[in-house]
Amino acid sequence: MANAAAAPGFAEARVHSWTSARTLVPLAGAALLALCGAAHAARIVVVSSGDAPAFAEAVGGMRANAGWSVETHDADEPEALLAPMLASVAPGTAIVALGARAARTLAQWPLKARVVDCMIAGDFAPSANATVVPLAIPIATQVEWLRRLVPAARKIAIAYDPAENDATAAAAARELTMAGYTVLSGAAHTPAELPQALAKLGDADALLALPDRTIYTPALAKGLLLFTYRTQTPMVGLSDAWVRAGALYALEWDYGALGRYCAALALQRASPASDAAAPVLPAPRVSVNRRAAQQLKLKWDPALLAGVANIHD
Secondary structure, three states: OOOHHHOOOHHHHOHHHOOOOOOOOOOOHHHHHHHOOOOOOOEEEEEEOOOOHHHHHHHHHHHOOOOOEEEEEEOOOOHHHHHHHHHHOOOOOEEEEEOHHHHHHHHOOOOOOOEEEEEEOOOOOOOOOEEEEEOOOOHHHHHHHHHHHOOOOOEEEEEEOHHHHHHHHHHHHHHHHHOOOEEEEEEOOOHHHHHHHHHOOOOOOEEEOOOOOOOOOHHHHHHHHHHHHHOOOOEEEOOHHHHHHOOOEEEEOOHHHHHHHHHHHHHHHHOOOOOOOOOOOOOOEEEEEHHHHHHOOOOOOOOOOOOOOEEEO
């Protein structure tokens, strides 16, 4: 098994820990005035929680549509600059918040415009005018791949920090139960509590990772993966990096495609009278670890892996 903590890109398990060259344009006086101008049908204002690669990819996906005008701004700008812009956005302008910090910033202001909160991790209470697109892969999609890649699984484990994911984990457990699985939950408020939480999950047939900044971190990755190997509990990871480090498989967004989806959804919300069809949520990318599958005595034929984006041996 690879050294999980040292695996390149392993911080992808936490959107907030990613770093890259800054791609966002800081808000300044001229930009604020531009934002207050007349709206038009394909004008999108993006406020981002930071410069993480996933956010940059999402913006890149939006910009790839030549029919859209995309303006990007940073949620870290001083309130004195943000306030006039947020209070003056013209009706009909599509607004996208990337990440929870940006969504909370927008929620502070009585915006008349509709907002799409995109790539939101953990429990989050949106404002009345916002639509949330979670960072977590939909449970229905997770179930589809569980049945395909781990068909014998009956008991699914979830480890999470209640302070971050209490409602999210409960909703996931309900959906998994409705799909016919028994759910084993292990709550850990701190990294120190994780071993005790994992001790309750050893009888599970699979461990389903949810985006959680307390549990699924580079510092804890090695211990989590050692637990799954010791107990023969395959992990459904958060990204290709987790799979390269030893998880059985992972579902991960194509963040460019997710950005385009959020932008299209924002445009539709900004023009409720439009008869345009609702955009379709993109399918996630699937990565698998065939060595882990062999160790777990899982038999995957080529037909079973049709549509898989990344296969690691």
